[in-house]
Amino acid sequence: MIKVGVFYPQSKTFDWDYYLGRHTPMVQKLMGPALKKVEIEQGIAGGAPGTPATYQTVCTLHFDSVEAFQTAFAPCAQQIMGDIANYTDAQPVVQIGEVKL
Amino acid sequence: MIKVGVFYPQSKTFDWDYYLGRHTPMVQKLMGPALKKVEIEQGIAGGAPGTPATYQTVCTLHFDSVEAFQTAFAPCAQQIMGDIANYTDAQPVVQIGEVKL
Numbered sequence: 001m002i003k004v005g006v007f008y009p010q011s012k013t014f015d016w017d018y019y020l021g022r023h024t025p026m027v028q029k030l031m032g033p034a035l036k037k038v039e040i041e042q043g044i045a046g047g048a049p050g051t052p053a054t055y056q057t058v059c060t061l062h063f064d065s066v067e068a069f070q071t072a073f074a075p076c077a078q079q080i081m082g083d084i085a086n087y088t089d090a091q092p093v094v095q096i097g098e099v100k101l
Numbered sequence: 102m103i104k105v106g107v108f109y110p111q112s113k114t115f116d117w118d119y120y121l122g123r124h125t126p127m128v129q130k131l132m133g134p135a136l137k138k139v140e141i142e143q144g145i146a147g148g149a150p151g152t153p154a155t156y157q158t159v160c161t162l163h164f165d166s167v168e169a170f171q172t173a174f175a176p177c178a179q180q181i182m183g184d185i186a187n188y189t190d191a192q193p194v195v196q197i198g199e200v201k202l
Contacts, residue, residue, distance in 0.1 A: 003142055005159060007108075020201065040202040041104055045167070047195025054194050058106060066146070093155050094148025100121065101141040 001036075001099040002066055008057040011090035016042075018087040019057070027061075027080055034072035037062040056090070066096060102137075102200040103167055107160040112191035115157055117143075119188040128162075128181055135173035138163040157191070167197060 008014065020040070028035060039060040043053025063069040073080075084092070109115065121141070129136060140161040144154025164170040174181075185193070 002145075003159075004148075005142075005156075007155075016201075024202065038202060039200070041106075041198030042201050043196050043198050044103075045197040047105075047193075047197075053196040053198065054108075055106075055196060055198075058198055092148075095144050095154040095156060096146040096148075097142030097144050097154065097156075097159055099140070100117075100143050101125065101139060 002063050002069060003097045003099060004061040004063065004069055005093075005095050005097060006057075006059040006061070007055040007093040008059075008088060008090040009054065009093070010043075010052060010056050011088060013087075013089050014056055015087040023083055023087055024059075026083065030076035030080060031061075031072045034063055034068045035061055036064065055093075057088075069096070103164050103170060104198045104200060105162040105164065105170055106194075106196050106198060107158075107162070108156040108194040108196075109158040109160075109189060109191040110155065110194070111144075111153060111157050112189060114188075114190050116188040120158070124184055124188055125160075127184065131177035131181065132162075132173045135164055135169045136162055137165065156194075158189075170197070 024038060024040065028038060041058045043055045043057065046053055125139060129139060142159045144156045144158065147154055
């Protein structure tokens with residue numbers, strides 16, 4: 001199992017209604033059954049008292065393997081990445097992680 | 102539900118045996134039943150082809166609420182944070198997120 005993490009740093013704008021109501025359902029539809037699970041968090045605080053979260057939003061997408069992700073993502077990458085500007089000016093950090101626990 | 106994310110940037114050392122075999126079980130024991138779930142990923146690739154993961158390790162700790170986390174963490178914070186130097190030289194980014202999906 002792998003997870004694709006999408007970390008949105010704090011920025012000027014983040015349209016939660018669009019993100020949850022339009023972008024995420026679009027991603028789920030485009031990626032199809034290869035996308036096993038989507039998790040979304042809103043950053044509310046940093047680790048040290050009184051500090052803000054580094055990332056305003058963290059999205060985690062679950063797939064069976066790197067290959068399963070790449071196969072599902074390639075045909076719709078442009079559409080998904082191109083939609084980001086519709087809800088935020090943040091440039092997300094994206095990475096792939098292998099599940100250890 | 103909230104999640105505490107612990108993101109370890111790439112660094113010189115990360116002792117996975119110690120982290121999974123000693124640090125994580127210690128955290129689970131110290132935090133007790135307030136800690137609902139622990140997830141650990143090893144970063145294996147960045148979002149762009151041929152790039153490394155920004156974070157070599159991502160740990161996600163699940164709690165019912167910020168208060169539940171703070172109450173469980175306060176008495177053992179020093180012991181947990183002090184143990185980090187035993188497995189890595191990385192300074193983790195820590196943040197609290199509210200589960201939206």
